[in-house]
Amino acid sequence: MHWLPEGVSTYSPRIDQMFYVILVVTGIAFVVTEALLFYFAWRYRHRDGVRARYTHGNSRVEIVWTVVPAVMLVFLGLASKTVWGEIKGSIPPTDQEVVVMASQFDWEVRYKGADGQFDTADDVVIHNEMHLPLGVPTKIRLRSKDVIHSFFVPAFRLKQDAVPGLTIDVWVQPTKPGDYEIACAELCGFGHGTMRGMLTVMEPQPFQEWLKQQEAGVAPAEAPPA
Ligand SMILES: [Cu+2]
CATH class of the missing domain: 2.60.40.420 (Cupredoxins -  blue copper proteins)
Incomplete structure (x- = not known):
């Protein structure tokens, strides 16, 4: 599938690869979190005779949903940094x-x-x-x-x-x-x-x-x- 114009520079394949890695990782995270959002909205919808109750939360779940995105962010950051450094870090010697x-x-x-x-x-x-x-x-x-x-x-x-x-x-x-x-x-x-x-x-x-x-x-x- 080609969503992007054809890449015609030596570094375009690496940029595109990074683009798709980020798209897939954030795309999966988006779909999963939206699915959970709608599931919980449906699961805990109003029902006659059921009273709402206050909950402070769940430390274990909060740690998980903080650490998992943090690890993904660090991974994406390091992967991007490598590509970025190769392209932006130095210019090949040229007279042109x-x-x-x-x-x-x-x-x-x-x-x-x-x-x-x-x-x-x-x-x-x-x-x-x-x-x-x-x-x-x-x-x-x-x-x-x-x-x-x-x-x-x-x-x-x-x-x-x-x-x-x-x-x-x-x-x-x-x-x-x-x-x-x-x-x-x-x-x-x-x-x-x-x-x-x-x-x-x-x-x-x-x-x-x-x-x-x-x-x-x-x-x-x-x-x-x-
Ligand atoms: Cu301008």
């Missing part, structure tokens, strides 16, 4: 870097130009569009000009706030060519819902050609239909 400047309501995407440096005259700057090479780790440096935005690429299972005054680095290694949506996942003003872009994952060679064409200031030719 992109700077994303979020603003109301636009994603500015910046590539190093021919000189291999950011913030120089030959930077390639495009809007609401990002191209990434397949199979190559890319470091994405997130910034914001105005308010907090959130860079969200559902297909990568990548979501990270872009905060004014900070540069927050994330990374991704795409595993499948195609077009994927970029969305803003932080309510950032009236145009929040329109703040979306397209992300295209290309084979490394066409990607380099695309970048060269951008550097030359020439619009890329339409790719022939596959």
Whole structure:
């Protein structure tokens, strides 16, 4: 069963696995507790001739329903921490870097130009569009000009706030060519819902050609239909 969009980053399977583990554990807990709630509501419903009575409770039962969720929470926390640490803890060494400047309501995407440096005259700057090479780790440096935005690429299972005054680095290694949506996942003003872009994952060679064409200031030719 696939409820989620197809994952196309190296870490998406681990995120999805964690998602489903949490869903199953909390789902079972939800169904069991709701079933008990309705059972007890029915079991101890009003009956003629039966008086309600006060009960302080049951220490043993209270300890059980405190310790069991606590143990599950610790287990889920440790499992999440492992996945989180692997993804967020370090960025694979790579020369492939992109700077994303979020603003109301636009994603500015910046590539190093021919000189291999950011913030120089030959930077390639495009809007609401990002191209990434397949199979190559890319470091994405997130910034914001105005308010907090959130860079969200559902297909990568990548979501990270872009905060004014900070540069927050994330990374991704795409595993499948195609077009994927970029969305803003932080309510950032009236145009929040329109703040979306397209992300295209290309084979490394066409990607380099695309970048060269951008550097030359020439619009890329339409790719022939596959
Ligand atoms: Cu936004």
